[in-house]
Each structure stands twice: as structure tokens, then as C-alpha cells.
Amino acid sequence: MPEDRTIQELGLDEYKFGFHDPEEYFFKTPRKGIDPEIVAMISKHKNEPEWMLEFRLNALKSFWEKPTPQWGGNLNELNFDEIYYYIRPMENQGRSWDDVPEDIKNTFERLGIPQAERETLAGVGAQYESEVVYHSLKEEWEKSGVIFTDMDSGLREHEDLVREYFGTIIPPDDNKFAALNSAVWSGGSFVYVPPGVHIDIPLQAYFRINAENMGQFERTLIIADEGSYVHYIEGCTAPTYTTNSLHSAVVELIAKPNARIRYSTIQNWSHNTYNLVTKRAVAYEDATVEWVDGNLGSKLTMKYPAVYLMGEGARGEILSVAYAGDGQHQDAGGKVVHAAPNTSSLITSKSISRGTGRSTYRGLLKVHEGAEGSKSRVECDALLLDENARTDTYPYIEIEEKKVNTEHEATVSKVGEDQLFYLMSRGLSEEEAMAMVVNGFIEPIAKELPLEYAIELNRLIQLEMEGSVG
Amino acid sequence: MQQKDVPAVLRSKGISAEVVEALSNLKNEPAWLTGKRLEAWRTFEKTPMPTLRDEAWRYTDISDVRIEDFLPYAPSPDVTSEGDLPEAVQKLINEGEENSALLVQHNSETAYSRVDEELARRGVIFTDLHTALEEHEEIVKEHLFKLVPEDYDKFAALSAAAFSGGSFLFVPRGVDVEVPIQSYRWLDVVGSIMPRTLVLVEEGASVTYIDEYASVDDEEPAFSNGAVELFVGEGAQLRYVSLQNWGRNVMHFNTIRSSTGKDATINSLVVSLGSQLSRTNVEAGLTASGGDSEMLGLYFADSNQVLDHHTLQDHISPNAHSDLLYKGALRDESLAVFSGLIRVERGAQKTDAYQTNRNLILGTDEAFAISLPNLEIMADDVKCSHGSTTGQVDEVELFYLMSRGIPRKEAEKLVVFGFFGEVTSRIPLLGLKEKLDRAIEGKIGLGFEERVA
Numbered sequence: 001m002p003e004d005r006t007i008q009e010l011g012l013d014e015y016k017f018g019f020h021d022p023e024e025y026f027f028k029t030p031r032k033g034i035d036p037e038i039v040a041m042i043s044k045h046k047n048e049p050e051w052m053l054e055f056r057l058n059a060l061k062s063f064w065e066k067p068t069p070q071w072g073g074n075l076n077e078l079n080f081d082e083i084y085y086y087i088r089p090m091e092n093q094g095r096s097w098d099d100v101p102e103d104i105k106n107t108f109e110r111l112g113i114p115q116a117e118r119e120t121l122a123g124v125g126a127q128y129e130s131e132v133v134y135h136s137l138k139e140e141w142e143k144s145g146v147i148f149t150d151m152d153s154g155l156r157e158h159e160d161l162v163r164e165y166f167g168t169i170i171p172p173d174d175n176k177f178a179a180l181n182s183a184v185w186s187g188g189s190f191v192y193v194p195p196g197v198h199i200d201i202p203l204q205a206y207f208r209i210n211a212e213n214m215g216q217f218e219r220t221l222i223i224a225d226e227g228s229y230v231h232y233i234e235g236c237t238a239p240t241y242t243t244n245s246l247h248s249a250v251v252e253l254i255a256k257p258n259a260r261i262r263y264s265t266i267q268n269w270s271h272n273t274y275n276l277v278t279k280r281a282v283a284y285e286d287a288t289v290e291w292v293d294g295n296l297g298s299k300l301t302m303k304y305p306a307v308y309l310m311g312e313g314a315r316g317e318i319l320s321v322a323y324a325g326d327g328q329h330q331d332a333g334g335k336v337v338h339a340a341p342n343t344s345s346l347i348t349s350k351s352i353s354r355g356t357g358r359s360t361y362r363g364l365l366k367v368h369e370g371a372e373g374s375k376s377r378v379e380c381d382a383l384l385l386d387e388n389a390r391t392d393t394y395p396y397i398e399i400e401e402k403k404v405n406t407e408h409e410a411t412v413s414k415v416g417e418d419q420l421f422y423l424m425s426r427g428l429s430e431e432e433a434m435a436m437v438v439n440g441f442i443e444p445i446a447k448e449l450p451l452e453y454a455i456e457l458n459r460l461i462q463l464e465m466e467g468s469v470g
Numbered sequence: 471m472q473q474k475d476v477p478a479v480l481r482s483k484g485i486s487a488e489v490v491e492a493l494s495n496l497k498n499e500p501a502w503l504t505g506k507r508l509e510a511w512r513t514f515e516k517t518p519m520p521t522l523r524d525e526a527w528r529y530t531d532i533s534d535v536r537i538e539d540f541l542p543y544a545p546s547p548d549v550t551s552e553g554d555l556p557e558a559v560q561k562l563i564n565e566g567e568e569n570s571a572l573l574v575q576h577n578s579e580t581a582y583s584r585v586d587e588e589l590a591r592r593g594v595i596f597t598d599l600h601t602a603l604e605e606h607e608e609i610v611k612e613h614l615f616k617l618v619p620e621d622y623d624k625f626a627a628l629s630a631a632a633f634s635g636g637s638f639l640f641v642p643r644g645v646d647v648e649v650p651i652q653s654y655r656w657l658d659v660v661g662s663i664m665p666r667t668l669v670l671v672e673e674g675a676s677v678t679y680i681d682e683y684a685s686v687d688d689e690e691p692a693f694s695n696g697a698v699e700l701f702v703g704e705g706a707q708l709r710y711v712s713l714q715n716w717g718r719n720v721m722h723f724n725t726i727r728s729s730t731g732k733d734a735t736i737n738s739l740v741v742s743l744g745s746q747l748s749r750t751n752v753e754a755g756l757t758a759s760g761g762d763s764e765m766l767g768l769y770f771a772d773s774n775q776v777l778d779h780h781t782l783q784d785h786i787s788p789n790a791h792s793d794l795l796y797k798g799a800l801r802d803e804s805l806a807v808f809s810g811l812i813r814v815e816r817g818a819q820k821t822d823a824y825q826t827n828r829n830l831i832l833g834t835d836e837a838f839a840i841s842l843p844n845l846e847i848m849a850d851d852v853k854c855s856h857g858s859t860t861g862q863v864d865e866v867e868l869f870y871l872m873s874r875g876i877p878r879k880e881a882e883k884l885v886v887f888g889f890f891g892e893v894t895s896r897i898p899l900l901g902l903k904e905k906l907d908r909a910i911e912g913k914i915g916l917g918f919e920e921r922v923a
Contacts, residue, residue: 071525369835369836370835372835382845382847384847384849384850384852385850386850387816387817387819387849387850387851388816388848389848389850390846390847390848391845391846391847392844392845392846392847393843393844393845393856394842394844395842395843395844395858396840396842397839397840397841397842397843397858397860398838398839398840399829399831399838399839399840399841399860400835400837400838401831401835402831402832402833402834402835402837402862403862404831404860404861404862405859405861406858406859406860406861407857407858407859408841408843408856408857408858408859409855409856409857410843410845410854410855410856410857411854411855412845412847412852412853412854412855413852413853414850414851414852
């Protein structure tokens with residue numbers, strides 16, 4: 001393991017005198033593996049304040065100290081030395097469309113995504129820009145004081161605000177992958193919504209121009225000030241292609257009193273990717289946080305969006321949908337901590353396992369002493385489409401308070417013969433009938449998504465299910 | 471046996487290979503068993519003591535359980551009639567279910583046993599394990615340690631190495647034992663008790679067996695470590711009850727595992743009321759098609775008790791059914807842990823498995839209820855569901871009862887009885903039910919609001 005070195009030793013203290021020529025300090029070619037030098041170079045390249053460099057270097061230490069989790073999915077094949085921790089956007093764009101695997105191209109084709117957008121999603125082109133739309137929205141947001149920018153710019157332009165909240169919800173030593181992200185993060189979004197402001201149109205990282213969008217280690221921080229509302233949409237339903245095998249993001253949400261944040265993700269990483277993401281929110285008095293979390297892609301996903309209900313009357317909701325096809329393991333779920341009286345939460349999980357796929361619901365419901373009058377409900381439904389498919393449910397429930405009401409329920413089933421028979425008697429093929437039943441199964445979650453996403457989600461699951469009926 | 475007849479090494483604290491060997495010699499055991507015990511002892515020594523870092527122990531702190539502090543063996547006087555048993559034991563017997571065979575283990579030894587002539591004539595065998603080893607060695611050898619092997623966990627290793635007393639029940643093919651068979655484990659010294667139970671119910675036979683644990687309350691900690699192996703043959707039926715009501719000085723560890731033949735039925739009930747700390751693993755192996763396992767649990771934790779139940783419904787074969795219901799009440803500063811797993815193995819199609827855990831927290835914010843209802847499903851044509859709830863006594867129910875003129879304390883009592891009724895109403899044993907009702911009433915005591923306020 002490389003030795004930890006101080007800022008001075010790395011010659012980075014000169015940073016405070018200004019940054020002359022980034023190229024000079026940066027690697028001519030990307031390098032695999034991680035050490036303080038790489039971390040320092042990332043920080044230097046981004047022209048970051050010194051506290052952020054220290055934050056990164058401390059996080060790196062935590063990353064080395066923390067053991068790789070032995071629970072959840074199988075991480076034995078994940079080799080941290082074989083990963084590029086920072087690739088400049090330029091280099092990223094150096095790949096060509098021809099390098100993109102056929103199956104990904106086909107899916108783009110069938111989803112009807114325009115070529116320019118396809119290239120962005122596949123990481124081979126410049127970002128899809130819809131400047132006109134973006135500019136008019138941006139003007140409107142700026143008028144009301146909304147900040148919506150990439151995390152790197154956020155740090156440059158709103159340093160005090162970032163410094164106050166960054167890493168406070170998910171400290172770098174929270175877990176091994178949060179530590180890794182904290183050390184090498186790049187890109188992601190920074191959002192601040194001033195008191196009382198309601199943003200009607202969902203914010204999408206998609207709209208941002210000239211920013212790193214879906215990086216390997218993006219970092220998002222959303223602060224909804226008192227009484228405000230924002231819906232943030234991360235990523236998109238089309239497959240995200242990457243040659244790198246690890247995606248490890250950190251997302252922190254802060255909902256001040258009476259604020260409401262909704263955060264929607266449909267993850268569709270290519271099937272070679274480990275998707276290990278830490279997402280956590282705090283909700284103060286009467287605030288609401290909702291996670292809508294869809295997992296379709298990746299080889300292994302381990303992601304458990306969390307809500308800490310810190311103020312009286314706060315509410316948390318987690319909607320999780322997972323689809324595990326051949327060779328995939330979706331280890332997803334949710335975590336709710338009731339730390340204040342009269343808080344409420346609802347976790348709904350729907351998973352589908354097909355072929356040799358495995359989907360796991362892993363959740364924690366914790367009610368601290370003093371959180372009286374809290375109500376919580378956890379509901380997990382699993383659908384198995386093949387005899388080799390697997391589903392697990394691991395709901396941890398820890399109750400320290402008597403005046404509570406908690407419920408957990410889970411069911412596992414296969415697609416009913418009678419349902420199929422009925423649909424087929426109406427002229428549908430078995431495959432279509434099956435897809436329809438599955439879409440019906442995830443409908444409670446799909447309906448929480450903006451229309452275009454819901455349609456894409458349904459279409460995508462249909463695509464995934466093709467050939468599922470022998 | 472007299473204390474003076476016990477070899478010196480068994481009369482001093484702690485367990486070692488020497489103790490294990492002396493114990494095996496004392497019991498005149500065949501060489502294979504001595505070897506097996508010593509092997510288990512080595513496994514025990516190799517296995518680290520579980521800590522909160524182990525997933526299966528993450529809520530139950532046993533760091534102050536020091537096995538080296540306990541006497542490995544305590545003899546008891548031989549008794550020729552029930553009237554000579556300690557009065558407390560006689561009381562337990564009288565208050566218990568009517569029985570057709572009886573065995574009393576007093577500390578490490580069997581003090582008394584009896585089998586109704588009628589049963590003996592029909593070929594039913596009920597003795598302690600040592601007698602069974604002498605008289606029916608082959609059949610014991612074939613089954614002992616098969617369901618709770620030494621490498622199951624640290625405590626199972628200790629059981630295999632140092633068990634003493636215990637019981638062996640054999641019900642031959644087609645024999646229907648109508649009146650329950652009962653064993654009592656009674657502890658009145660500061661030391662340890664390590665019974666092992668082996669039950670074989672042959673094809674088409676049926677029997678009810680009740681294992682009850684009780685002791686005098688003492689200041690010094692005592693240690694109980696058991697293993698229960700239940701084999702239910704094709705089309706056979708076994709109702710097994712474990713009633714743990716130790717004094718508050720006892721640390722209790724027990725693993726109960728069963729296997730079911732084709733179309734066999736097992737109904738288990740695990741009751742945990744006593745002890746300072748109690749960890750019970752209950753595992754039903756649905757090893758042949760058509761098997762049916764009903765698993766009931768009832769626990770009531772008070773003061774600073776820790777009651778921990780880990781259950782497994784292991785569906786290995788297709789077309790089997792299992793239904794689990796564990797209900798617990800908590801008061802004062804107690805901790806209750808329920809961790810249940812339904813595992814449907816590959817190929818176990820047409821499985822029907824249900825699991826429910828409900829906790830009732832009574833008048834305290836210091837109690838801590840943990841519920842982990844888990845599922846692992848590797849076959850697609852199954853029906854599985856589980857549910858878990860935790861809450862307090864429903865004010866609406868109380869209000870209704872009070873509006874009918876029932877004082878609050880009585881009303882609370884009724885609600886708690888109603889809560890447990892869902893479990894007790896499924897047990898067709900009147901004597902046992904009455905015993906449980908009395909125990910629950912004792913636990914509720916003056917009413918729970920009072921003590922906290």
C-alpha cells in the first residue's frame with residue numbers, strides 16, 4: 001500500500017501561489033490505481049482550495065483502513081489497482097463510437113434515442129446540448145436564487161455553502177466506497193434552493209452544459225432551504241456505457257424545515273460495472289424526502305438510499321425497483337432512521353429476477369428512543385421469472401421506542417398462470433403477456449416517475465425480457 | 471451418584487480435553503464416542519467466541535459468558551420414586567401436562583425416569599442418552615450429531631464434547647402415543663447443565679414431547695447448553711415443546727433442529743420466559759416433499775433479560791409447507807431479538823412458506839426489540855411471505871375494555887393475553903396452556919405502567 005504523504009512532500013503547497021499550467025502537472029496519459037499523488041493531482045487539476053485537498057487525502061486514508069464489505073454482493077473480483085480514478089473529459093471523449101459494444105448500440109436504436117445523445121450516453125461524444133431550453137430555464141432559476149451547477153463549479157463559485165455541508169451527511173469514513181468517492185470525486189451536481197422556492201420542472205443533470213455528467217465518482221449535494229421544493233433526476237434510463245468497471249457515487253440531500261426533495265434515479269450501467277453508491281438524506285421538521293430508485297444495469301449494485309428523520313413531523317419515502325437479469329446481482333433497498341417524534345416513513349421495494357439474476361432487498365428501519373408516535377411501513381414484493389433466479393429479503397428492524405407502529409411485509413411470487421392465460425386468450429403472445437404482467441408489477445413505482453421516464457422504464461424492461469420465454 | 475464418586479477433574483471449574491475424556495470414561499462410553507467428543511472439543515477450542523461483529527450475534531452480547539468459570543459436572547442423588555424428587559420439581563410435574571413417560575434430569579445426571587408399561591410394550595423407548603448408548607448403540611450412533619453437528623457453532627461443539635444426561639426418545643413405526651412424554655431439566659447448583667435430546671419418530675408414528683427447563687434462582691451465574699435433534703419419519707407426526715423457564719442467573723444456549731420425511735409433520739413451540747440471557751436456534755429442515763413444519767414461538771422479556779431467537783425454515787425439497795409465528799412482549803430494560811430466515815433452495819418448487827414476528831412493547835422506552843425477517847428464495851414457483859410488526863398496547867382496545875367497566879390494569883392484562891392468544895390457541899395441550907397463562911400473568915405482575923411511572 002502506498003505511503004501517505006503530506007501536502008508539502010508532494011510539492012502541492014505551491015498551489016496557493018496560483019496555478020499556471022495544469023497540463024504540466026497532470027499526467028500525459030491516464031494511470032491506473034490510487035495513491036496520494038493521484039488524489040493530489042485531481043485536486044490540483046481542479047484548482048481546489050486546500051481544505052478540499054486535505055479532505056480528499058484524509059478520505060484516502062479511510063479508504064485504505066476500511067475493509068471491503070463481506071456482506072451484500074461478491075466484491076472479490078473488484079481490483080482497485082486496475083481502475084482509472086480520474087480521466088479528463090478530453091481523454092474520455094477520445095474513444096470512438098465504434099468502440100461501443102453492439103448490444104448497447106442496439107438498445108439505443110430501439111429506444112429511439114438521437115445519435116448525438118447516444119454518443120453522450122456512451123461517453124464518446126460531447127454532451128447532448130439543448131441550449132435553448134437550458135438557457136431559458138437557467139435564467140428563471142437564477143432570478144429566484146436557485147443554484148444548479150456541477151459540483152466542481154459549485155465548489156469554486158459557492159465555496160462557503162459547499163464547505164458548510166459537503167461530507168456532513170456522509171462523512172468520508174462512513175464506508176469504504178464513500179471514502180473512495182471522497183478521495184477522488186469529480187463531477188456530480190450542486191443544488192441550492194432558497195427558502196420558499198418551488199422548482200416546477202425537475203432538475204436534470206442532463207441539462208447541464210460542458211460539465212462532467214455521469215462520472216465514475218460523481219458527487220452530488222442538494223440543499224433545499226426552508227419551505228422549498230425540488231425534484232432532481234439523476235442519469236437516464238438508456239444504458240450508460242463505460243469501459244471502467246467501478247462506479248461509486250456519493251449523494252447528500254438536506255431538506256430543511258418544511259422543504260421537500262424528491263430524487264429520482266434509473267440506473268442502467270453496462271453489465272460489467274460494479275455500482276456501489278452511498279445516498280443519504282436528512283429531513284428536518286415537517287420536511288419530506290423521497291427517493292425513487294431504479295436499478296436495471298450493472299453487474300453488481302449495492303445501494304441503499306437512506307433518510308434520517310431528524311425533526312418532528314419529518315417524512316421519508318423510498319421507492320425501489322430492481323431488475324436482475326442473467327449474471328446480475330441487484331443488492332438494493334433503503335434505510336430509514338426515526339430520530340424525532342411523529343415522523344413517518346414508507347419503503348416500497350419491487351424486484352424482478354430473471355435467468356440467473358439475483359435481487360436482494362436489504363434495509364434498515366430504526367426507531368430511536370424518543371421518536372414517539374413514529375409510523376413506518378416496509379413492503380417488499382419480489383417476482384421470479386425463472387427457476388434459476390434468486391431473491392432475498394433482509395429487512396433489519398430495530399425498535400427502541402414503545403409508542404411506535406412499524407410494519408414489514410414481503411411476498412415472493414412468480415407470474416401467475418391464470419394472469420398469462422387471460423392475457424394470451426386476448427391475443428397477446430406469451431412474451432407480451434409476461435412483459436405486461438411485469439409492467440403492472442412495477443407500476444406503483446413507474447407512476448412516480450415523470451412520464452417520459454416511466455415510458456422508457458417500461459420499454460426497457462420489455463427489451464430486457466425479450467427471449468425470456470422459452 | 472455421590473459427589474465423592476465424581477472424578478476430581480470434573481469437580482473443578484473449567485472444561486478441558488481431560489474433562490471431556492474423564493466424562494466419557496465416567497459414562498463408560500464406546501471408543502467412537504470418546505473420539506467424537508475429543509474431536510468436538512478441538513473444534514470448540516479452534517472456534518472463536520462469537521462477538522457483536524458476527525452477523526448472527528450482532529445484537530446479543532455474550533462477552534461476559536465465561537465457560538471456564540463453570541463446573542463441568544454436578545451429580546444428583548438417585549431417586550426411586552417421584553415422591554423423592556425435590557419438591558419444586560414435583561410441583562412442576564403436577565402443574566404440567568399429564569404424561570405417559572417422564573424423565574427428570576437433575577443437574578448433570580438423570581435422577582428419575584419412568585415409561586408407562588403400555589408404551590414400553592409397544593416398543594417406545596424413553597431413557598437418558600447414556601442408557602440409550604448402552605442399550606441401543608447402533609441406532610443412537612446413526613443419528614447422534616447428525617442434525618446438530620459439532621461444527622454448527624461454538625456452543626454446538628461444546629455440547630458434542632461435554633453433554634451429559636439428555637434424553638433419547640424412540641417411537642416405532644405406526645405407534646401413536648396419545649399422552650405427551652415429558653422431560654424436566656432441573657438445576658439447583660451453581661454450575662452447568664448440558665443435556666442433549668435425540669428424538670426418532672418412525673414412519674407413521676406420532677408423539678408429543680415436552681422439554682422443560684427450570685431452576686432455583688441463584689446469585690451466581692449458571693450455564694445451560696443444549697442440543698436437540700428431531701427426526702420425523704415418513705408420514706409421522708411430532709409435536710415438540712421447549713419451555714425455558716430458568717432462574718435469572720442462567721445463561722441458556724440451545725439449538726433445536728429437525729428433519730422431516732415425506733409427508734411428515736412437525737409442530738414446534740419454543741417458549742422463552744426465564745434466564746438472564748437466552749439464545750435459541752430453531753431450524754426446520756424440510757428434507758422431503760410433502761413435509762409440514764409449524765413453528766410457534768412465545769417470549770416475554772422483563773428487567774434486563776436478553777431473549778434471542780434465530781429461526782430457519784430450510785426448504786430443501788419441493789412441495790413442503792412451513793408456517794412460523796413468533797410473538798413476544800418486552801418490558802423494562804429488556805432486549806428481544808428475532809432473526810428468522812426462510813430459505814428456499816434451488817429446485818424446491820411449490821414451496822409454501824410463511825413467517826410472522828410480532829412484538830409488543832409494554833410501558834417502557836428502555837426495551838429494545840429487534841426483528842429480522844429474512845428471505846432467500848432460489849426457486850420461482852413458490853409462495854412465500856413474511857411480516858413483522860412492533861408496537862404498543864392499542865389505546866383503542868384499552869379504551870373499549872375500560873368503557874365496559876374493566877379497570878385499566880385488568881384491561882392491559884386482557885390485551886396482552888389476547889396478543890399471546892394467537893399462539894397459545896394453536897397448542898392443543900391444556901395443562902401447558904394454563905402453565906403459560908400463569909407465567910404470562912406473573913410477568914405482567916402489577917401492571918406495566920406502574921413500574922415505569
